[in-house]
Amino acid sequence: MALVAIPMLIASTIDRASAAIYDVSETYGVYSVAPTDSKLWPTSTTESDADAEKLQLEINADRATAATYYLSETYGVDSVAPAGKTPWLTLTTTTLSGADAGKVQLEFYASGLVSPEYVDEWYLNIDPALDPKNLSFGSAVKTGSFSLPTINLATDGYKAGPDGRFDIRLAFSTSNAGGGINRFTAGDKLSYKVSYKGDPIAAESFDFFSKPEGAYGPYHTAAHVLATGPDAKGSAWINSVPEPGPPLQALVLGTALLTFFRRRG
DSSP: OOOBOOOHHHHTTOTTOSOOOOOOOOBOSTTOOOOOOTTTOOOOOOOOHHHHHHHHHHHHHSOOOEEEEEEEEEESTTOOOOSSOSOSEEEEEEEOOGGGTTOEEEEEEOOSOOTTOEEEEEEEOOOTTSOGGGEEEOOOEEESSOOOOEEEEEEEEEEOTTSOEEEEEEEOOOOOGGGTTTSEETTOEEEEEEEETTBOOOGGGGOOOOBOOSSSOOOSEEEEEEEESTTSOEEEEEEEEEEOOHHHHHHHHHHHHHHHHHHHO
């Protein structure tokens, strides 16, 4: 039986695409014998540069709708890392459509914290061309018993510990009442639909770094976690490692396909 494969460049960039068609049309290895069944073996080599470029444009036009930021690193010399697996926290920004077109869903998730660790402050940014005070946070949707945070908005108004000035700060409860039932802790999740007065916004509207003010940043998002360490008396400033969203993946995929078609021509 003949062995067939697509070039590794395409295989390595498709894993997050929602759908794809692979034209498996080349053999490799000196002992390979090409299949003869045309139904299983697309062999057309008529794709022109124009066809490939059109395909790339179509892929890139399917704009990404979300970005995910994994808060997986500590910063600051006094930080004591949370005990759970990273990411300790996860922020997801999603461009909404339909009736919510022009809005963004922000989801805050305590994905890797363990009891009794909890968040007291979470920071993020918005496009410097926009005024954060024009943001409007809709009704919250939450999983967990925690109290809703106070949301503060001001351009570069909030410093996240050792470094970074941010535009948005969520201040969560630190109360120990009821055994800390009001705290944002392990497994808790919170989301808002966010709009901007006068203009539409998208996930990329929040894809901006903090203003540097220290020896560590800048960061897209940061948070402060309390009750870390073996005695639960430590704390940690943690920052994000961004996950490439579909726009970057689509661009890479489109470029790979364009290169593939041109090499076949």
